[in-house]
Amino acid sequence: MKRFCNGLLASALVLSLLLTGCGAAGGQQPAQASGPEQPAVRTVTDAEGNVVEVPQDISRIAVTPLPWSSVVSAIDGGSQRLASINPGALKAYSGSFFAKLDKNYATLDDTSIGSDFSINVEELLNRQVQVVIIWEYQTAEAAKLKDVGIVPVMVKNGNVQELQDSFKAVGQLLGKEERAKWVNDEYAKAYEKMKSYGEQVKKADKPRVLYLKRSDLTLQGNDNFIKESMELAGADNIAAEAKSITMEEILKLDPEIILLSDFDKFLPQDLYENRIEGQDWSSVSAVVNKRVYKTPVGIYRWDAPGVETPLMMFWLGKMLQPEIFSEVDLKAEMKAFYQDVFDYSLTDEDFGQIFNDKANAASERRIS
Incomplete structure (x- = not known):
């Protein structure tokens, strides 16, 4: 009788272990069905x-x-x-x-x-x-x-x-929050520095400025930060509310300074020598006085929103109101910027390339 009871106990123990094992295996199924770990x-x-x-x-x-x-x-x-x-x-x-x-x-x-x-x-x-x-x-x-x-x-x-x-x-x-x-x-x-000259800019005589994006007389910057930057720099943006302009309107408004974006291949010389078909620039003040400028290009066109926008603000200030912004050392700002961002030391050749010196060679009072 004792052996029989012992046998029953042993059988019960084996059955319990088997059931426990099956239960454990069954408990692991959902984990196996979950598939590979999802990426973070x-x-x-x-x-x-x-x-x-x-x-x-x-x-x-x-x-x-x-x-x-x-x-x-x-x-x-x-x-x-x-x-x-x-x-x-x-x-x-x-x-x-x-x-x-x-x-x-x-x-x-x-x-x-x-x-x-x-x-x-x-x-x-x-x-x-x-x-x-x-x-x-x-x-x-x-x-x-x-x-x-x-x-x-x-x-x-x-x-x-x-x-x-x-x-x-x-x-x-990018996971580069500190860099951004x-x-x-x-x-x-840069923004606060430009605004700090606000009272002087407000009182200054403002040159009539026309900013062309392309030779078809579409305008640059009125839909982005350039419009505000020109105001901060002391421009009379003569076509501030328009996307394009006609030659007749240009002759009437008579800009004193014309900026040419790098979105088109046109150059100051094209205006000085009246090379653009259907347009007559010969009597426009900016052309007569050789004050047409191709704008800078660094890692991208400075007049398009990008990391070089602070430099473009300073360039506009020094170009449009040089007396007011005389204390702004644009080249020093540029050297610091490209060193910090790209670990690169600018050369004189680099300055000339960025400022489009060749394109602006015939223009007066250029920055180079």
Whole structure:
């Protein structure tokens, strides 16, 4: 009887162990079914206020707005994480000062993004792009990107505050928040410095300034920070509310200074010698007095929103109101900026290239 009881106890113990083992195995099934561990993510608040999740380790970024691929390069310390950029950005890079600072930029794809900011979603998927930086108005494109699992991050450029919000977003995206904060701090210092001359600017005689984006007489900057920067620099922006102007209007307004953007190949000499078909500049004060200037180009066109905007503010001040802004040492500001951002020491040749000295050779009172 004792043996029988002992046998029953032993059998019960074995059965209990078997059941416990099955229960343990059953308890492990959900963990096995959960699949591989999900990659870490972090949040980014873009310039439009959208909060999006991006992978912790981002290695493939596309950029639709022209200046912002150079912004990414500056904040990230290189273009190694860029995959696709606007063809216009690559065109601006070719033969520019920026080519000395970022050799990899020349190898970037410029076929997946259109010059009109359009996006080839299928091609971006093929290139394993994880994030696309887009303008804030590209809501339809943002929806398409989300549908295929690519994260859109929006940027804006209407004023200095929007630029700072956009730089902050890029810093979060890259995990370079401190670097973006430094850029924003430089903006804040430049902005406050320009405003500190406000009383003098207010009392000064303001030259009539015309800022042309292209030779077809479209205007530059009235839709972004340039408009405000020209006010701070003491310009009478004679076409401040327009997107384009006619030759008849120009003759009537008679600008004293004309700025030419690098978005077009036209040069001061084209106006001085009346080379542009259908336009007669011979009687315009800025042309008569040789005060037409091609604006600077560094890592990108200074008159487009980017990390060099503080330098553009100073350039405008010294160009338009040299007496008021005489204490601003633009070359020293430039040397410090490119040293801090790119660990690069500017040479005299670099200054000449950035200031477009060759293009402005025939112009009076130029900065070089």
